[in-house]
Amino acid sequence: MRDVYLGGVGMTVFGKHLARRLRDLGREACLKAIEESRIHPKEIQAGYCANALGSAIQGETGVGQNVLWELGINKIPIINIENACASGSTALREGWMAIAGGFYDVVLVVGVEKAVMPKGTMLNVGAAELETKLGDVFPGYFALTAKKHMEVYGTTKEQLAQVSVKNHANGILNSYAQFRKEFTVEDVLNSPMIADPITLYSCCPNSDGAAAVILCSEKKAKELSLIPVKVAASVLTTGCYENGADITGWEVEKLAAKEAYDMASLGPEDLNVVEVHDAFTICEIIHYEDLGLCKSGEGGRFIEKGATDLGGLIPVNPSGGLLSKGHPVAASGIAQVVEIVWHLRGQAGKRQVENARIGLAQIMGGGKEGDTKACTVHILVKVQNTITLDCKDNI
Amino acid sequence: MNETSKKALEGKEKYAVVVEAGLFHYPLNRGEKPHLTGNRCNICDKRFFPKRTGCPYCFKDGDMEDVELDRYGIIYACTLVHIPSPSGIKAPYAYGYVDIPVDRIRVFGLFTGAEPSSFHAGQKVELVIEPIKTDKNGQEVIGYKFKPVENRH
Ligand SMILES: [Zn+2]
Numbered sequence: 388m389r390d391v392y393l394g395g396v397g398m399t400v401f402g403k404h405l406a407r408r409l410r411d412l413g414r415e416a417c418l419k420a421i422e423e424s425r426i427h428p429k430e431i432q433a434g435y436c437a438n439a440l441g442s443a444i445q446g447e448t449g450v451g452q453n454v455l456w457e458l459g460i461n462k463i464p465i466i467n468i469e470n471a472c473a474s475g476s477t478a479l480r481e482g483w484m485a486i487a488g489g490f491y492d493v494v495l496v497v498g499v500e501k502a503v504m505p506k507g508t509m510l511n512v513g514a515a516e517l518e519t520k521l522g523d524v525f526p527g528y529f530a531l532t533a534k535k536h537m538e539v540y541g542t543t544k545e546q547l548a549q550v551s552v553k554n555h556a557n558g559i560l561n562s563y564a565q566f567r568k569e570f571t572v573e574d575v576l577n578s579p580m581i582a583d584p585i586t587l588y589s590c591c592p593n594s595d596g597a598a599a600v601i602l603c604s605e606k607k608a609k610e611l612s613l614i615p616v617k618v619a620a621s622v623l624t625t626g627c628y629e630n631g632a633d634i635t636g637w638e639v640e641k642l643a644a645k646e647a648y649d650m651a652s653l654g655p656e657d658l659n660v661v662e663v664h665d666a667f668t669i670c671e672i673i674h675y676e677d678l679g680l681c682k683s684g685e686g687g688r689f690i691e692k693g694a695t696d697l698g699g700l701i702p703v704n705p706s707g708g709l710l711s712k713g714h715p716v717a718a719s720g721i722a723q724v725v726e727i728v729w730h731l732r733g734q735a736g737k738r739q740v741e742n743a744r745i746g747l748a749q750i751m752g753g754g755k756e757g758d759t760k761a762c763t764v765h766i767l768v769k770v771q772n773t774i775t776l777d778c779k780d781n782i
Numbered sequence: 783m784n785e786t787s788k789k790a791l792e793g794k795e796k797y798a799v800v801v802e803a804g805l806f807h808y809p810l811n812r813g814e815k816p817h818l819t820g821n822r823c824n825i826c827d828k829r830f831f832p833k834r835t836g837c838p839y840c841f842k843d844g845d846m847e848d849v850e851l852d853r854y855g856i857i858y859a860c861t862l863v864h865i866p867s868p869s870g871i872k873a874p875y876a877y878g879y880v881d882i883p884v885d886r887i888r889v890f891g892l893f894t895g896a897e898p899s900s901f902h903a904g905q906k907v908e909l910v911i912e913p914i915k916t917d918k919n920g921q922e923v924i925g926y927k928f929k930p931v932e933n934r935h
Contacts, residue, residue, distance in 0.1 A: 522871035530861035
């Protein structure tokens with residue numbers, strides 16, 4: 388298996404882009420990644436495009452071909468990928484495998500979504516499932532998880548709210564974020580109740596946006612004038628669907644984390660910066676535990692003591708997370724990786740984690756039988772002194 | 783059959799819309815207690831609700847048998863939802879997971895028969911069959927719910 392490196396990365400501002408089409412948002416993100424790589428679009432040998440809701444909301448399929456033709460990219464293999472919230476990261480893994488397997492030297496991976504709904508309407512996904520027919524809603528499933536975590540581990544609603552407070556504080560420092568507004572614990576707790584204990588400001592918004600990265604082989608990476616960042620692990624797991632399982636954690640995520648740490652020969656203690664899937668506040672607390680940043684049941688107390696703040700023991704979601712940055716479903720997994728790359732290359736501006744060398748991105752998606760359908764973990768490492776750069780200006 | 787009884791029958795047929803076919807017997811016969819219909823694998827005895835075509839653990843065709851699940855369960859986790867569901871359930875409503883010890887199975891269900899905010903983990907509940915919502919044609923949709931087990935003091 389060959390090593391895989393990150394080339395250029397890019398994303399659109401996340402938020403409402405009512406007048407723009409999927410192909411237009413996708414084009415912007417791809418163009419930024421291509422331009423930063425200083426390559427010609429014709430050098431790209433394959434394209435992987437993640438989009439989760441286009442067929443349901445816009446009535447658009449084959450989004451990848453639509454996006455890439457905006458950049459004049461044709462004739463090469465283009466693969467469209469859907470894996471719920473893990474669509475983008477699944478596309479990333481497909482691109483990683485293709486380069487690791489020696490098929491290509493340069494591929495483009497893009498995630499694009501338009502999920503902002505008209506006021507008063509909700510995304511009606513999974514309508515064929517019995518739980519949905521019986522009234523199950525996304526915040527409700529995570530409310531059950533939160534209630535159980537509170538019951539079993541003594542996690543408090545204030546600790547849950549602190550996730551939203553932290554991520555919004557980080558989002559203020561990120562010009563790509565959708566909600567750049569400061570919240571207090573009281574603001575979060577006093578916002579309208581959605582499903583006890585999940586309040587409005589405990590939920591991520593629906594968003595429009597796109598994110599893209601260029602992946603390349605070591606040989607190609609040496610030609611780019613970029614600080615080399617290597618994919619040290621790329622893992623995808625599928626739900627266990629075990630009836631009667633403990634819902635205070637996700638077995639599938641623990642499996643993905645273990646596999647990723649083994650692949651990278653690293654452990655949670657080696658990480659400098661982490662991006663996780665904070666669709667709801669409780670999720671981030673459980674991800675701390677499942678990824679081994681703290682012990683099971685300690686997630687609430689972990690955020691309470693500031694361990695995951697910028698400047699804390701292990702900063703989590705410096706980008707603002709889904710809660711503040713926004714959640715254009717299929718773009719989110721790639722945007723997390725874009726954020727990690729910025730930190731490893733020292734390009735994260737005011738929210739830069741100092742001397743970050745190793746970063747992890749986790750996201751999961753889809754609900755089935757009280758479990759999640761897909762979970763990905765990526766570990767990225769800044770490589771020092773192994774690649775001689777043609778252009779040293781960027782170091 | 784005269785017009786009046788025909789109309790009454792039509793009315794009754796209209797009433798008999800169920801949320802999903804095969805989940806439970808409906809309408810109930812006189813004196814019949816409501817039950818959820820699941821199925822079990824004859825090889826490993828694992829039970830499933832809703833019913834499955836095959837057992838995912840044994841992966842052998844033709845070894846599934848219908849089974850009526852026990853009516854009594856214990857709430858594993860619950861929440862109170864304050865927004866209407868896209869599927870048409872009016873807020874506020876309570877739901878969660880119910881463990882059915884006899885069948886060693888956990889099912890998802892709506893809660894009824896008490897203040898929606900009063901349900902809690904560990905509470906004993908029993909199955910009822912009742913309307914859960916009104917569909918686009920104005921017809922009541924029949925589903926299953928769990929209500930608190932009445933105290934027999
Ligand atoms: Zn079996």
